[in-house]
Each structure stands twice: as structure tokens, then as C-alpha cells.
Amino acid sequence: MLKMRKTTIKGVAAAAGVSVTTVSDALSGKGRLPDATREKVQAIANQLGYRPSAIARGLRGSGIGLVGICIAPAGGGGVLTDVSYWAAIVTHASQAFLSDGHAAVLLPHDVGLLETLHIPLDGVIVVDPLERDPVLTFFEDRNIRCLTIGRDVSKTESIWVDDDTATGVRRLIEATISPGTKLAFLRVGPIKSYVTDAISGARSWAADGGGTLSIHQCAGLESEHVAHTVREAVHEGATAILTQNDRLALRVRDVLQAMGRDVPGDVRLLSAADAMELGQGPVGISAARPHPARLAEMAAAKLLDMIRGQPDVASTMSPMEVSIRESAPLL
Amino acid sequence: MLKMRKTTIKGVAAAAGVSVTTVSDALSGKGRLPDATREKVQAIANQLGYRPSAIARGLRGSGIGLVGICIAPAGGGGVLTDVSYWAAIVTHASQAFLSDGHAAVLLPHDVGLLETLHIPLDGVIVVDPLERDPVLTFFEDRNIRCLTIGRDVSKTESIWVDDDTATGVRRLIEATISPGTKLAFLRVGPIKSYVTDAISGARSWAADGGGTLSIHQCAGLESEHVAHTVREAVHEGATAILTQNDRLALRVRDVLQAMGRDVPGDVRLLSAADAMELGQGPVGISAARPHPARLAEMAAAKLLDMIRGQPDVASTMSPMEVSIRESAPLL
DNA sequence: ACTTCAAGAAGAAACGTTTCTTCATGACAG
DNA sequence: CTGTCATGAAGAAACGTTTCTTCTTGAAGT
Known part of the structure; x- marks a missing residue:
């Protein structure tokens, strides 16, 4: 396997005999370039297998489209989350993010572990925060937009989505x-x-x-x-x-x-x-x-609104239906 | 809410009256600095709430510790993955990554959607690849290390983990x-x-x-x-x-x-x-x-090995036990 | 008193983009 | 013939780190 270093925009520029500016413009459709140049550059970039570095892009701009889902793992007993609840939230939230061009990172509901990670997040959904949850403080300290599914009753200024x-x-x-x-x-x-x-x-x-x-x-x-x-x-x-x-x-x-x-x-x-x-x-x-799927979608939508800079994102209660079964039939 | 720009290493350097080099060294424990300086800088960084930018870090180094889990969403009918299988793989893989300081990104098993994302991945686990799966080509094109759970029978050179x-x-x-x-x-x-x-x-x-x-x-x-x-x-x-x-x-x-x-x-x-x-x-x-949990852990461990640059990562079969029930009792 | 050395700290390059600004060229109007 | 403009393209700064290199200083060794 050839261990050549990734082709960068410089490589493309050199190969095409133009400047990096021209390459950037040609590939992004900006600037004023004649179609001939545009196509030539695109062809060469293609041939070289050039992929712009998401990191370098992110450095200049604001973020790289990552959102966290902070949730205790599913499984066995203890404080773990119920599997179907967990899956409903994770799938629906991540799908919602995906259709907006964002990707979801699975984060542990645990400050110790979070501290070992260094991930540029645009925002995060915290599922079932505990009272005065240190995880919320963690994200607050880092200025990461945060929205919870279930509320931290002790924090009044936070934004949440919850079953009623x-x-x-x-x-x-x-x-x-x-x-x-x-x-x-x-x-x-x-x-x-x-x-x-x-x-x-x-x-x-x-x-x-x-x-x-x-x-x-x-x-x-x-x-x-x-x-x-x-x-x-x-x-x-x-x-x-x-x-x-x-x-x-x-x-x-x-x-x-x-x-x-x-x-x-x-x-x-x-x-x-x-x-x-x-x-x-x-x-x-x-x-x-409860409606984990619906909550997850609402949460994702609201968080994306916050990321886009909308000022008027509000918390929401989602109404619950009841399931009547044998253990307590209707009166 | 104060809309001040994030404090950068420059801000800390200015506040401490030292150079950025000194700040970097002081916080990372490298370089030769007397403890006095180190502590002073740390105190100021702390007070300013300085968090080094993961993106900037990643730009210089190789990656930011992100791995993808590429899996079709769980749920209803159709080609969707079974919920408990899905959950077992996602939880176990992400936990394994987490304990190595990596975080897992949930990726769609769909090239169209993948193309809208621009995420710097250190590697990716593709779950249940189809025959000649375009998703595998996608990652190959981008030079992203790839390991599959289940094999793509048409690709012989790929690395996989699978039930026997x-x-x-x-x-x-x-x-x-x-x-x-x-x-x-x-x-x-x-x-x-x-x-x-x-x-x-x-x-x-x-x-x-x-x-x-x-x-x-x-x-x-x-x-x-x-x-x-x-x-x-x-x-x-x-x-x-x-x-x-x-x-x-x-x-x-x-x-x-x-x-x-x-x-x-x-x-x-x-x-x-x-x-x-x-x-x-x-x-x-x-x-x-089948053993989705075990496969996920093995896959994560192997992928991490590949990311660390180990040359001799091999595919593995995991033996299956059988569950005997009424529909076909023992002979 | 002159060289040698180490400590402490700063300088500067590099990472790969994007974007703002500037520059050269030729066409056209006056 | 000169000034204005549009076009095409390059230059350079900026993003926030890390790290390699260099510089200054004072102390120790001859």
C-alpha cells in the first residue's frame, strides 16, 4: 500500500498550474472563473482524488457539523437506560440530525469520560439529566449549546423537551x-x-x-x-x-x-x-x-434551530396518551 | 448572554504576559519551564475558561479521535436492522471506543447521505456490508481505515469480524x-x-x-x-x-x-x-x-489497532453456539 | 576575564482551508 | 491617447494549535 500523504489543495493547484484560490473557487462555485478553468481544475482534483480536509475547513468556519447525544448506555440493570427507549432516542435524533447535514456523536453520560474527549461540538442533547447534573455544567463551561430531554429541575434557564x-x-x-x-x-x-x-x-x-x-x-x-x-x-x-x-x-x-x-x-x-x-x-x-421518538425528533429540531442562531427556541411539553390494560381497567 | 468570542491561546498568553509557546508548554507539561510559570499560566487559563480548540489541534496532528459506526437504522420493517442487534452493536462499539479516548459518530449506511457530511474520521466500522457495497468504496476513496462486521464477500483484501x-x-x-x-x-x-x-x-x-x-x-x-x-x-x-x-x-x-x-x-x-x-x-x-456485542467489541479493538498503525491486524471468525428449542429438539 | 553551557522563554513555521484584497490585462468610451 | 471598467487570477491574512529553532541571560568552569 502506497503511503503517500493526502493530496491537499496545494497539490491540486500545482498540478493544475493555478493558485490555491483558483482551486478553492473552482470547486466551491464561487469567485469569477470562466467555465473552462473551472472544469479543468475539477477534472484534475477528481483525478488526484482530492478531498478537502474537514478539519481545516472547520478551523476557519465555526464548526464541522457535529452534535452530541449524551445518554447513559442501554443494557442490563442498574442505572442503565432501557434498550428500546435508548434505541428510539438515538435513532430518531441521529436521523433528524443527518437530514440536516449534521452527524451525531454518542457521548457518555459521565463527566470523567467526557473530559478525555476533545470534540468540536456544535451542540448536544442530554438525555434524562439528573438533578444538578455535572454533565450540564460541563457543557456550559465549554459554551456548547445544550438541550435536554427531560428537565433538570434545578436549572430554570435551560431549554428542554419533555413528556407531560x-x-x-x-x-x-x-x-x-x-x-x-x-x-x-x-x-x-x-x-x-x-x-x-x-x-x-x-x-x-x-x-x-x-x-x-x-x-x-x-x-x-x-x-x-x-x-x-x-x-x-x-x-x-x-x-x-x-x-x-x-x-x-x-x-x-x-x-x-x-x-x-x-x-x-x-x-x-x-x-x-x-x-x-x-x-x-x-x-x-x-x-x-412516553414518546421517546417524538421527543428525540423535537429535541433535534430545536437544537438545530439553536445552532442556526435562532433566538426564540422554547421548551416544550409533549402530551402523553394512556394505555389501559388488565391491571387497572377503566372505571 | 454575553456574546464574547472564545478565549484562545493568544488570549491566555496576553493575560499572562507570556508567549503562546509558553502557554502551550505550560498546559501540556512539555518544554522547560519553572514550576512557578507553569502554575501561573494554568491559573490564568483556568480563570479565563480556556479550552484548546480540538479542530486546531487536529489540523496539526492526524485526527481528533472520531470513529464512525456505519449502520442501517433500526426499526420497523424493510431493510432496517433489528433493534436489539442494532443496540448491542452500537452500545458495545461506542463503549469500547470511549474507553480508548475515541468517540463514535453514527453514520447512515447510505452514500448519498454520507456525501453531505464532512467529518474527519480516524476510521469506521461498517456493519453488514452488502455485496460490492458502495459505502465501502466511499471510505476507500477517502483513505479512511475501514473494518466490517460481516464481510463483503466480493472484497478479499478487506478486514472483517464475523460470526462463523x-x-x-x-x-x-x-x-x-x-x-x-x-x-x-x-x-x-x-x-x-x-x-x-x-x-x-x-x-x-x-x-x-x-x-x-x-x-x-x-x-x-x-x-x-x-x-x-x-x-x-x-x-x-x-x-x-x-x-x-x-x-x-x-x-x-x-x-x-x-x-x-x-x-x-x-x-x-x-x-x-x-x-x-x-x-x-x-x-x-x-x-x-450470533454475538453482536462480542463482534462489536472485537471490531472496535481491531479498528483502534489499525488506527494506532499496527500492521498485522487480521480478520476473525467468532464461533457460534446454538439455542435448542421446541421447534427442532435434539435428535 | 573569556568561553561554554543550561535554563528560560520567545519566534516562526506548519497544518489546509476560505475569503478579502490586490493586481494585471484588455476592451471600450470619451 | 487616456481613463474607466470588467474579467480573470494570484496574494496574503486568518483560523488556533503544536513544535522546532533561535535568542537572551546569567552562572559556572578555566
Whole structure:
């Protein structure tokens, strides 16, 4: 394999017997050149396999069309993101960027790793920021335009796109839980905005005379932790359980079954976040339906607006529909 | 918001009353400077929020640590990649890159779109290249190091990583199909290397006296097309069907059921590519198990080796295990 | 007191583009 | 014959780094 150095604009200029200016103009269609020159230069550039260096271009201009998607990796348990949620966001966002001539870089949701990278980003989408997320500070420090999917409740001036979980959850409860019921909210893991929202939706239902609400923190997704929390809730008289997300809901369903409680006969079960798995199994679980794909597209579009310098980019709530299943049928 | 231009190395030099050389040296730890100067410069750089421009850096050196993952988007039907396969490859490859200080850019498997992008890539992983894939030519033309997951059978000099589908499929057949059986291979869509391999695995089984093999091309994944092809195969006397992949296998199972044929009683059913869904339902489908995660990690590691300039990077086959389920139990 | 040397720091080239400015030429009008 | 203009093309600056080279200074060795 010939290890020759890449042909640069200088090489083309020399080969064509013209100046670099002429080459640049000929290839970009600018300047005033007769067609003859233009074609000659193009032919030679072509023949030499000349490709302008994106880096050199970027040095002069503003950026090279890169946007980041900052998201915790998908997979197993723990704080990892659910695979289909992850895939929906990543595919839809990157497609949206692509059709605008930008390319998406996958970034870790981790400042330590981010610091090892040195990438010229035009902007970044941060997915599910935590409260006072250091990742947001990281990008702010570097003056990189940032938009979040899900909100960092502690930052008021930031721009986000989010499911309207509060309203969605309230509608879900109203549709399936009879007034006066004792409802237990089960949460787990770090605080994300949708959890806060789900709670405030449930609170507003309770405050408006829907019923009473108690909140329980699960130590983890392992069966024993979930069982402990469920027992606690049931012992306090709860006859309806609302979980933070799909995975927790599935565990709760199993735990209730193991305890011999009928769903929905003894306890009605709801999830604040829908997922395909909730529709499977003998007792499907009712849930509010998030729209990762739609959020990703909206986020990408807005971020591109910001990059183009539009001044009036605003945050947006996306309305949620509800999926009614066996675990909590319509009243 | 203050719209000041980014602080550059010149700004720091001016503020510190030293030359740019000194700033560069102080921050990078090179050159010979007394600690006093070093610290002073660092303090000022810090205070000014100075971040060296990755682009400028890249201009001088070789690259900015970007690698591409070129893969057809995941989702619905058509030529799109299966979601879990897609996610496994993208997460594992990008994680591997990340831990080496590189970041992954998601690229479309589409020359038209690639041409609109101008990104300085150190290398790229092309997932499931088609035969004589123009995408490979695209990267070759641009002198970008390229490694494929799955092979382009027409390019012999390229470097790849792949499941050993031929051996896996042959083992699968040997374990579940009795000698002398008429086996029908059903394929669909564009030719990818794993299909060629699956066929050659089946061929070698047939050639060594295992049984007879016929190959059928399905016009599409829609029920009517699948039904047509299955009818054809069964009419020719096939009592075992091997499908190209999981989705086709699922359709075939439904079609057989609709035709009133018992699986595995009347017809044994196999898939050349396993997926989670094959384990679900009353009649799980036996299959050879690909390892997208492992392939992605191997591919990333090898590509990084190539980028580092290692001369002896070789292609690798990854052995496949088989999943035995109800549709074709062990003999 | 004169050379030699090392430390500290600055200068300047190079990386590959784009773009603003300038220059030369010839045509045309006065 | 001279001044104006348009055309075609080259020159050079700028983008922000890194790194190789050079320069200055003071200290040490003879």
C-alpha cells in the first residue's frame, strides 16, 4: 500500500498550474472563473482524488457539523437506560440530525469520560439529566449549546423537551382509580424529572379530592427490596400502586402474585412509563405512554434551530396518551 | 448572554504576559519551564475558561479521535436492522471506543447521505456490508481505515469480524435434523454475508450426506409472500425449514400454524440467527446464536489497532453456539 | 576575564482551508 | 491617447494549535 500523504489543495493547484484560490473557487462555485478553468481544475482534483480536509475547513468556519447525544448506555440493570427507549432516542435524533447535514456523536453520560474527549461540538442533547447534573455544567463551561430531554429541575434557564408526565399520570389515575382510594407511589433510583412529575401528577389528583397518596422509596430493583416496599404499602392499606417505570411495575406485579394478591381485584397496578413488555403476560399493566421518538425528533429540531442562531427556541411539553390494560381497567 | 468570542491561546498568553509557546508548554507539561510559570499560566487559563480548540489541534496532528459506526437504522420493517442487534452493536462499539479516548459518530449506511457530511474520521466500522457495497468504496476513496462486521464477500483484501455462521448452522442442523431429511432454506432481502454463510453451512451438511437442500427466495416479509414460499417448499416435500433470520422464522411459524402443520411434528423449523423473540411463545424456535456485542467489541479493538498503525491486524471468525428449542429438539 | 553551557522563554513555521484584497490585462468610451 | 471598467487570477491574512529553532541571560568552569 502506497503511503503517500493526502493530496491537499496545494497539490491540486500545482498540478493544475493555478493558485490555491483558483482551486478553492473552482470547486466551491464561487469567485469569477470562466467555465473552462473551472472544469479543468475539477477534472484534475477528481483525478488526484482530492478531498478537502474537514478539519481545516472547520478551523476557519465555526464548526464541522457535529452534535452530541449524551445518554447513559442501554443494557442490563442498574442505572442503565432501557434498550428500546435508548434505541428510539438515538435513532430518531441521529436521523433528524443527518437530514440536516449534521452527524451525531454518542457521548457518555459521565463527566470523567467526557473530559478525555476533545470534540468540536456544535451542540448536544442530554438525555434524562439528573438533578444538578455535572454533565450540564460541563457543557456550559465549554459554551456548547445544550438541550435536554427531560428537565433538570434545578436549572430554570435551560431549554428542554419533555413528556407531560404530570398530566399524563393524573389522567391515568383518574381513568382507572376510583375516588377515595389509597394510592401508593413507588420510586427507585436517582431522581429524574419524570419521577418528580409523576409524583406531582399524583399529588394533584389527591389534592383535588381524588384520594390519598403515599410515597415509597425502593432500595433497588431486586426482588427482596421490591417485596419489602410493596408489603409496606399494602400494610398501610394501599389498594392501588403506581410505579415510577415499567421495570419496577413488572417486579411489583410478580411480587403481588407471589403474595397471593389478585391484580386488579385486590390491588390495582399502574406504571408512570409504558413499555412494550407491559402489554405482554396474562395481566397487562396500565400506563402513561412516553414518546421517546417524538421527543428525540423535537429535541433535534430545536437544537438545530439553536445552532442556526435562532433566538426564540422554547421548551416544550409533549402530551402523553394512556394505555389501559388488565391491571387497572377503566372505571 | 454575553456574546464574547472564545478565549484562545493568544488570549491566555496576553493575560499572562507570556508567549503562546509558553502557554502551550505550560498546559501540556512539555518544554522547560519553572514550576512557578507553569502554575501561573494554568491559573490564568483556568480563570479565563480556556479550552484548546480540538479542530486546531487536529489540523496539526492526524485526527481528533472520531470513529464512525456505519449502520442501517433500526426499526420497523424493510431493510432496517433489528433493534436489539442494532443496540448491542452500537452500545458495545461506542463503549469500547470511549474507553480508548475515541468517540463514535453514527453514520447512515447510505452514500448519498454520507456525501453531505464532512467529518474527519480516524476510521469506521461498517456493519453488514452488502455485496460490492458502495459505502465501502466511499471510505476507500477517502483513505479512511475501514473494518466490517460481516464481510463483503466480493472484497478479499478487506478486514472483517464475523460470526462463523457456516459452522454454526451446520452444527445446528446436525443436532436437530435427522439424516436424509429434505431441508428448505428460505431467504429474503439483500444478500449479506451471513446469508451466504448459512447457505454454505447447509450445503456442506447436504454434501456430506446429511440430506438434500433446496433454496427458496421469499419476495418479502409480508405474510402472503412467506406463505407462498412455505407452500412451495412443503409441496416439494421439505420436512424441515431453515430461515435466514429470526423475523422470517417467526412468520414461517405462523404460516405453518395457519396451514395446520404441526411444528415440529410435521415440519421442523430452524433459524440461522437467534433473537430473544425466538424463545418466546408456545413453540420456541431453535437457532444459531450470533454475538453482536462480542463482534462489536472485537471490531472496535481491531479498528483502534489499525488506527494506532499496527500492521498485522487480521480478520476473525467468532464461533457460534446454538439455542435448542421446541421447534427442532435434539435428535 | 573569556568561553561554554543550561535554563528560560520567545519566534516562526506548519497544518489546509476560505475569503478579502490586490493586481494585471484588455476592451471600450470619451 | 487616456481613463474607466470588467474579467480573470494570484496574494496574503486568518483560523488556533503544536513544535522546532533561535535568542537572551546569567552562572559556572578555566
